[in-house]
Structures are given as structure tokens and as C-alpha cells.
Amino acid sequence: MQKNPIIPFILIMAFGIGLIFFMSIDGVGNKAELAATEEGAENGGGEASAGEFDPEALAQGKCIGCHGNSYEGTGAAPALVGTALSEDEVKDVLANGKGIMPPGLVPAENLDAMAAWVKSLE
Template structure:
């Protein structure tokens, strides 16, 4: 055999002399079947997300979430309920095997196993088949979860008279009381500002402490409270002279007299 141009040497006849590098076909070779991720596919995803977000915001404006009345710890007839997406867990805790001494089982163990199974489903069933009957583990876990959530939610909601609950729990805004014009240029307000404003607010409306509008105390009683405290108010809060203490008492009394005259 002559040596010359074009002669190639191989060690095994089954190994090709020239090995072409595999290059996947461009998406343009599959018209109508695929598209580039950026920007075509991602732009579609963003558009769908934007439409959904705008629709959801319009829905919240047209039908705002219902409010209930202010919490009242003395109302023993009030029935607290979680939001709709937690009703299935609320119902689960009603059963004997998930409540009482088995509360940990119902509140942590069972939900943990259920959500853990859904999380591990792709790792437990790694088959390439996409048809449901070819993926029994994943499909079974998903169907069981959907049935359980829908059934428990239905059971929790079916025993509640929602119209009566809404009627009994309408928001009741607190009465703001009579509007009182505070003379912030008076000497009494200056004393109030130095001693009481941080707890009772700039307009005596109350903040950390209760409101001072609508109280029925005389000037002497107010002076005693300012020095010796009352209820949760400790003694020694007032720092000033006797004259300033009298100015403070007269100022609070005058504000309440004005409030009484406007009721």
C-alpha cells in the first residue's frame, strides 16, 4: 500500500476516521413547533402574568375583602375562622385523631407528610412518560391531595351560615366623639405638651395612654392623678411647679367642658 495524500490510519475498523461534533439543530428548522426562550417565550409569560395581575387588582377594587368588627375578648359567641385557603387544615383539626392530645399529629405531622409527598413526587416518579396512566405515583398523590383539600374545605364551609356571620360581624367603627378645638397657644397646653403629649396625643385623643376627652374629673382630681398616677399610669409623671400643675388641670377641665357643651 502506497503512502500518499489522503491515507488515514485507524486502530479499529469500527471507529470512524472522522468524527463529526454533534450540534443540535437550530429552532428555525422546526417551524411552528418551537421558539426561542428569549425574548419570544419569556415575553409571552410576562404578558400573561401582567394580564392576570391587572385582572386581580381590578377584582380587589370592585369587590374589596370584607372586614369584621373590632376584636372583643368578652364576646364568647364569636366564631373565629381562618381564611378560605386554610379551611381544610381547620377542618382537619376537628377530628379526634388530629386534635386534643394528638394536636401535634394534626397540625404538624400530617400536613408535613402531605406537602413533603407532593414535594418529593417528581423525585419518586422520574419516568419520561407524560401520560397519566404511565405515572401512577405522581398522579395518585396529586389526586389524593386535591380530593382531600376540596372535601375538607367543603366540610368546614358547609356548617357555617356565612350570611349570618357577615351580619353579626359588620365593622363598627369607634365613635370619635365630639370635635374639640384645642387651644395650642395656651399656657396649659404648653405644660401638657411637656408632660402628657407623648402618651395622650397632641389633641388629647390618646395614644399609649387613654384619651383625656370625655373624662369626668375635677381640677383637684386631675392634679392628684398627675402626681400620684392611676391604673397603669405610674406616679411621678408630672415634672413642674404647683402653678404649672394648676394650669394643666384647668386646661384639661376646660377641654372637657367644651366637649360636653358640643355633645
């Protein structure tokens, strides 16, 4: 007597469908928590939970893609660590862009704090 080889595949499929079903129920139950997480991600992580601007959080969300994880520079993006630019020049680059860097990555009201943070990198 031969066993039917399709039975294990049907059992695995049924298990997978059940797993997806229960995971989606868990997602519906955590809808408010997920919405709060997504809202924070849309802001680029630029704001701390107390509503204060956090330059490092913004840099982690928007700058490391080009400047690298340790801000040492990669390819065409220069190093932020030990930059030779003055704080005013850094603010100008943040506001208007330069080379491959697009303008407006930092909100205008936070330019001073972001430029000071960039200059503080050693």
C-alpha cells in the first residue's frame, strides 16, 4: 500500500494559512500601537518623544544612507565627522543642498540645532 505524497503538502499549506490568519488577528489587536509607530517613522525619526528636535535621530533616518553609519563619508558624500565647513556653511548646505545632497532634508526651524550637532561630531 502506497502513501499519498500530497498529504504533507496540504498539511503544511493549512498550517501556513492558519498562521497568517492568527498573525493578522494579532495585527488588528495592535492597530493603535502600529499606527503610532508608523507616524513616528513618517516624521523621519526627527522628533524625540517629548516633542524636542533630536538631530541624531534625524541623521539616523536621513543621513546614514549617503554619509555612512559613522558619518565618515561614502563615495560622493563627504564625511560629516570633522568637517571643515563652518556652522553657517553647514546650515546653508542643509537648507539649499549641494552636489548630490538635496535641499530641505532638515526643517528650517531646526537648522541651527542640526548644524551645531554636525559640528560637534569628532
